Amino acid sequence: MRGLLLPVLVLLIWQVVGVLGIVQSDAMSYPSQIALAAAGALSDGSILTATRQTISTALGGMAIGSGIGIALGSWFGISRRAGRLAQTSVEVLRPVPSVALIPLAMLMFGYGYGMSISVVAFACLWPTLIITKSAAQQVPRELLEVSDGLELNWARRLVLIVLPKIVPNLFTAIRLAAGIALIVAVTVEITANPMGLGYALIVAQETLHPDRMFAFLIWIGTLGWLLNAGLLLLQRRLFVRWDGA
Amino acid sequence: MTQLKRVAEVQPVTVSAPSILSIENVYFSVPVANGKLSILEDINLEIRQGEFLSIIGGSGCGKTTLLRLIGGLNIPSSGTITFEGSRIERPSRKRAVVFQDYTKALLPWRTVLGNIELALDTRPSPPDRRTKASMVERLLAQVGLTEAADRFPRQLSGGMQQRLQIARCLAQEPTLLLMDEPFGALDAMTRQTLQDEVAKIAKETGMTVVFITHDIEEAIYLGDRVCAMQSRPGRISAILDIDLERPRDQLLTREDDAFLRYRHELFKFLPRAH
Numbered sequence: 001m002r003g004l005l006l007p008v009l010v011l012l013i014w015q016v017v018g019v020l021g022i023v024q025s026d027a028m029s030y031p032s033q034i035a036l037a038a039a040g041a042l043s044d045g046s047i048l049t050a051t052r053q054t055i056s057t058a059l060g061g062m063a064i065g066s067g068i069g070i071a072l073g074s075w076f077g078i079s080r081r082a083g084r085l086a087q088t089s090v091e092v093l094r095p096v097p098s099v100a101l102i103p104l105a106m107l108m109f110g111y112g113y114g115m116s117i118s119v120v121a122f123a124c125l126w127p128t129l130i131i132t133k134s135a136a137q138q139v140p141r142e143l144l145e146v147s148d149g150l151e152l153n154w155a156r157r158l159v160l161i162v163l164p165k166i167v168p169n170l171f172t173a174i175r176l177a178a179g180i181a182l183i184v185a186v187t188v189e190i191t192a193n194p195m196g197l198g199y200a201l202i203v204a205q206e207t208l209h210p211d212r213m214f215a216f217l218i219w220i221g222t223l224g225w226l227l228n229a230g231l232l233l234l235q236r237r238l239f240v241r242w243d244g245a
Numbered sequence: 246m247t248q249l250k251r252v253a254e255v256q257p258v259t260v261s262a263p264s265i266l267s268i269e270n271v272y273f274s275v276p277v278a279n280g281k282l283s284i285l286e287d288i289n290l291e292i293r294q295g296e297f298l299s300i301i302g303g304s305g306c307g308k309t310t311l312l313r314l315i316g317g318l319n320i321p322s323s324g325t326i327t328f329e330g331s332r333i334e335r336p337s338r339k340r341a342v343v344f345q346d347y348t349k350a351l352l353p354w355r356t357v358l359g360n361i362e363l364a365l366d367t368r369p370s371p372p373d374r375r376t377k378a379s380m381v382e383r384l385l386a387q388v389g390l391t392e393a394a395d396r397f398p399r400q401l402s403g404g405m406q407q408r409l410q411i412a413r414c415l416a417q418e419p420t421l422l423l424m425d426e427p428f429g430a431l432d433a434m435t436r437q438t439l440q441d442e443v444a445k446i447a448k449e450t451g452m453t454v455v456f457i458t459h460d461i462e463e464a465i466y467l468g469d470r471v472c473a474m475q476s477r478p479g480r481i482s483a484i485l486d487i488d489l490e491r492p493r494d495q496l497l498t499r500e501d502d503a504f505l506r507y508r509h510e511l512f513k514f515l516p517r518a519h
Contacts (some may be wrong), residue, residue, distance in 0.1 A: 003467075108492045140343050140349040141349075142346060142349040143349065143350065143352070144348040145318055145336070145342065145344075146344075146350055148318070148335070148336040149316070149337070149338065149340075149341060149342055149417070150337050150364060150417065151334045151336070151365070151367075152367055153339065156367065160367070161352070164352070164354050164355075165352075165354070166308060167354070178303065201492075
């Protein structure tokens with residue numbers, strides 16, 4: 001409970017400063033106004049629509065990007081030759097800032113989900129690929145030799161040995177990708193795509209509604225926190241037996 | 246030259262059982278910075294159907310490498326290894342390997358049951374559910390893990406984990422069981438128990454066993470034959486027939502005069518540790 005002391009104090013001071021009009025600025029708003037704006041956005045349904053759009057973009061992009069990342073990563077990790085062949089391409093493509101692909105994505109898909117999802121997927125692909133690859137490379141030699149001794153083909157080796165062994169790493173990768181996905185989804189909406197929470201932020205800013213802007217901002221932060229907390233909880237629930245593995 | 250003569254001396258004149266695996270003129274080397282490092286040289290060895298062959302040598306003598314060649318996990322640089330009539334080119338379900346480091350060879354996310362089922366489910370023609378259940382039950386009983394069926398490997402002692410690995414290898418239904426210093430990491434008491442259990446399993450199944458160890462007494466106690474190796478490069482320095490009554494006994498066998506003579510004899514063929 002003591003942890004709440006500071007935030008509550010800050011909110012109080014913020015409220016007092018706002019109500020007394022000590023700071024004059026177009027960006028200025030204060031907690032009670034923000035709460036009202038949030039209630040307004042909630043009652044007219046705009047925050048829900050925007051949230052649905054942003055979450056769909058983030059999750060869709062994350063699913064596609066980390067799916068490809070995990071598939072390629074485990075392939076490059078298991079097969080030394082594939083890993084070496086792909087090394088250069090990965091090192092060249094990976095540093096490209098995902099948001100730099102927005103113009104290209106816009107040309108390809110126009111406005112809408114296709115464009116945002118493709119950019120989010122690109123951003124999620126690399127961290128999952130690299131984490132998966134390095135985890136797959138660290139599967140103990142003995143386990144791979146057990147799989148050779150059982151004459152498993154590559155698909156069975158992947159499903160029965162490698163993937164279960166690296167599941168905890170995959171989950172960490174997905175958690176990382178989830179954070180990135182939300183950031184990139186909002187960024188694309190702010191810069192290019194007229195939908196979702198990012199666009200709502202921009203509209204609030206351009207129509208000089210700092211209260212509404214703050215409401216959306218706080219909501220986006222909360223969403224990010226919820227997403228991570230939810231995944232952490234799931235990880236703890238699901239992977240008890242992997243401890244010490 | 247004298248050592249080669251000794252090999253000839255101790256090798257039996259008559260072959261008692263048909264050969265299951267034969268190693269001919271095998272050399273194995275690995276690339277290093279300045280050329281090649283020779284690990285094994287001039288290895289010639291017949292492994293007989295149903296025998297328990299102990300291979301003994303100091304660290305770095307290439308005994309594990311020899312086992313890996315037999316397993317098909319490595320391929321000789323030259324020479325051939327034939328198993329049941331065909332040349333070994335890759336690992337096979339028929340030659341199960343029990344690794345020394347059981348912590349790395351077991352699937353930590355599967356229970357004892359699950360680890361054994363891995364070997365059953367991946368058979369070319371997997372058994373149906375009821376057959377599988379009875380197979381698992383028999384294997385668990387064979388290695389004394391019936392009570393621990395639902396536990397995870399990390400919840401087991403070292404000896405139990407090694408038992409589990411042995412059970413999984415047996416589930417492969419191999420004709421040749423390859424054991425790489427399987428009891429090296431276990432305490433002396435557990436070790437003796439497991440030695441007797443392995444000897445019993447070998448007798449029950451009629452399986453051929455190749456057992457790597459660096460412990461002379463363990464080699465003699467378990468083996469029908471003991472193959473001694475010398476180091477750098479690894480070569481076979483002697484092969485000794487062990488004519489001790491079975492079942493063997495941890496106390497009586499080890500006090501037997503013949504046992505002590507074998508120990509004495511083998512000692513000469515093993516290099517001093519540095």
